[in-house]
Structures are given as C-alpha cells and as structure tokens.
Amino acid sequence: MTQPATDHTARLMDGAALARRIVDEAAATAAGITSRTGAAPCLATVLVGDDPASVTYVRMKRNRCARAGIESRHVALPAGVTTAELVDTVTGLSEDPSVHGILLQHPMGRHIDERAAFEAIAPGKDVDGVTTHAFAAMAFGLPGFVSCTPGGIMRLLDAHDVDLAGKHAVVVGRSAILGKPAGMLLLGRDATVTYCHSRTRDLAAHVREADVLVAAVGRPRFIGGDAIKPGAVVIDAGYNEGNVGDVDFDTARRRASLITPVPGGVGPMTIAVLLSQTVRAAAHQESLRR
Numbered sequence: 474m475t476q477p478a479t480d481h482t483a484r485l486m487d488g489a490a491l492a493r494r495i496v497d498e499a500a501a502t503a504a505g506i507t508s509r510t511g512a513a514p515c516l517a518t519v520l521v522g523d524d525p526a527s528v529t530y531v532r533m534k535r536n537r538c539a540r541a542g543i544e545s546r547h548v549a550l551p552a553g554v555t556t557a558e559l560v561d562t563v564t565g566l567s568e569d570p571s572v573h574g575i576l577l578q579h580p581m582g583r584h585i586d587e588r589a590a591f592e593a594i595a596p597g598k599d600v601d602g603v604t605t606h607a608f609a610a611m612a613f614g615l616p617g618f619v620s621c622t623p624g625g626i627m628r629l630l631d632a633h634d635v636d637l638a639g640k641h642a643v644v645v646g647r648s649a650i651l652g653k654p655a656g657m658l659l660l661g662r663d664a665t666v667t668y669c670h671s672r673t674r675d676l677a678a679h680v681r682e683a684d685v686l687v688a689a690v691g692r693p694r695f696i697g698g699d700a701i702k703p704g705a706v707v708i709d710a711g712y713n714e715g716n717v718g719d720v721d722f723d724t725a726r727r728r729a730s731l732i733t734p735v736p737g738g739v740g741p742m743t744i745a746v747l748l749s750q751t752v753r754a755a756a757h758q759e760s761l762r763r
C-alpha cells in the first residue's frame with residue numbers, strides 16, 4: 474500500500490456511479506414485485522419538523538424511489554410532536570401491511586427520545602437498519618438490514634476490491650447509525666478496528682496508523698490530509714453544510730490510494746442501500762403472504 478507522498482493523486486471511489494447500478498437493480502426487483510402483486514414496494518418516510526438538510530435528504534430519497542418504481546408515503550410531523558405521538562405513528566406504519574419499509578429521518582429534535590422512536594419500527598420493515606435488532610444482527614454477522622451509510626461504505630470498498638483482513642481501520646465518529654456500525658462491519662471483515670471520537674487524545678496519531686480511514690465526525694475538513702498514511706483508503710462519510718466532507722480532500726488525495734469525494738461518494742450510496750433494502754423487505758413480505 475506504500476505510495477510516495479508527492480506527485481500522487483488518489484483514485485476516486487465513484488459512489489454516484491455505483492449507486493446508479495444498485496438503484497437499477499432495485500428498480501428491476503421492484504418491477505417484478507409490482508407485476509406479480511399489483512402493488513409497488515412502499516417506503517414510508519417520516520420527517521419531524523422542517524430542518525432544511527433533513528427536508529432535502531427525504532426529498533432526495535423520495536425522488537429516487539419514484540425513479541425506481543418504489544412508492545413512497547410521506548408523513549410530515551410538526552417539530553413539537555411528542556415521543557409518544559411519534560412512537561404511535563411509527564407503530565401504525567409498522568402494522569400497516571401496505572407499507573414494506575420505514576425511514577425515520579434523523580435528527581428528530583432534542584426533545585425526542587430517538588431510540589424509543591426507532592425501536593417502534595418493526596424489524597422486518599427496518600430498511601434503514603436503525604433498530605437494536607438490526608444492529609445486533611449486524612454485529613453477530615447475521616443476515617438482516619444494515620444501517621444504510623455503513624452498508625454503502627462496505628459496498629464501495631468491495632467494488633474497489635479493498636482487502637480488509639488484517640488491515641488497521643480507524644473510524645472517527647461513534648454515532649449509532651454511522652460510526653459504530655461502520656466499525657462493526659469492518660471488524661466482521663477481519664480488519665483491526667480503532668474507534669476515535671471527540672474525547673480521543675492525539676487523533677492525528679491514530680489517523681497516521683490507518684490503512685483504512687472512515688471519517689464520520691460531522692465537522693467540515695476536520696481531518697487534515699497531512700495526517701493520512703501514504704496509500705491509505707479514505708472514506709469520507711461527512712455530510713456538512715455546503716457539501717463539504719470531514720476530510721480535507723485536496724491534501725488527502727495527495728497521500729491516499731483511494732478516496733471518496735464529497736459530493737458523489739458515500740452520500741448517494743446511503744440512498745441506494747435504502748432502496749435496495751426496501752425492495753428486499755417487500756420481496757420477503759410478499760413471500761410470507763404466498
């Protein structure tokens with residue numbers, strides 16, 4: 474993996490192109506389900522409040538669904554909704570046989586118990602991989618739905634033939650739907666995983682040791698390229714305002730062997746995995762009804 478640190482530019486991992494292929498596959502599966510059952514796979518999207526970034530992400534998800542022949546049923550709740558009301562809404566969708574998958578957009582507001590809200594999603598409809606059930610299955614290496622961004626990261630690594638066994642993967646960030654599951658998935662592929670976070674001492678020293686770096690802190694250009702090990706694979710899962718990642722791309726690409734751009738890297742993969750898992754959920758629910 475060693476590369477000279479000068480006169481070098483990393484190869485881009487084109488998440489947008491790979492996402493298009495995954496969405497095309499999902500569209501073909503959706504078409505089959507629709508012709509067999511007379512009803513398209515259906516994703517319920519639940520949005521609390523009107524945070525502009527969340528509004529945009531949910532709109533993007535619904536647009537991609539429409540293009541893939543997946544119905545999306547949107548539930549917009551006021552910012553002041555209580556946890557109990559949100560749980561009731563999600564429980565109703567979990568019990569509705571015409572809904573195959575549920576997406577509850579995060580963040581939901583500081584007054585909401587997000588864990589309680591996520592846990593109201595029936596495991597079979599948790600196409601966003603946010604429940605304890607999904608996390609445990611993923612951690613044990615059992616089949617199930619994975620959290621979409623970490624799932625997208627793994628698909629990007631596989632598409633670029635990145636061999637993870639024995640490699641040192643450093644995950645910067647420990648959120649329940651990104652950093653933590655990303656580290657577990659890498660561990661499941663025999664990487665040696667270090668988690669770093671806001672209380673980590675001398676972050677740069679850890680980053681320097683990373684063969685594979687996953688940046689998921691949510692702070693623009695937080696990780697400078699100078700700390701990146703020459704030849705490292707750099708996955709930037711940051712989605713900060715202005716489409717800026719967590720890694721300083723211009724300096725990082727001079728040292729990395731492979732790097733995801735922002736935009737066009739991990740972001741589109743997140744949505745592609747959501748659609749792919751939605752049609753899988755619909756196909757599974759259809760098989761149970763036969």
Ligand SMILES: Nc1nc2c(c(=O)[nH]1)N[C@@H](CN(C=O)c1ccc(C(=O)N[C@@H](CCC(=O)O)C(=O)O)cc1)CN2
Pocket residue numbers: 529530531533576577578579580601603621622650712716735736737738739740741742743744
């Ligand atoms: N319940 C969930 N909430 C959130 C998730 C999630 O997976 N499940 N992820 C993030 C944000 N997110 C999806 O919700 C997301 C972020 C960015 C993108 C994306 O495609 N970005 C583009 C650029 C955006 C643009 O063109 O405006 C890119 O990187 O190319 C998709 C999804 C938070 N919440």
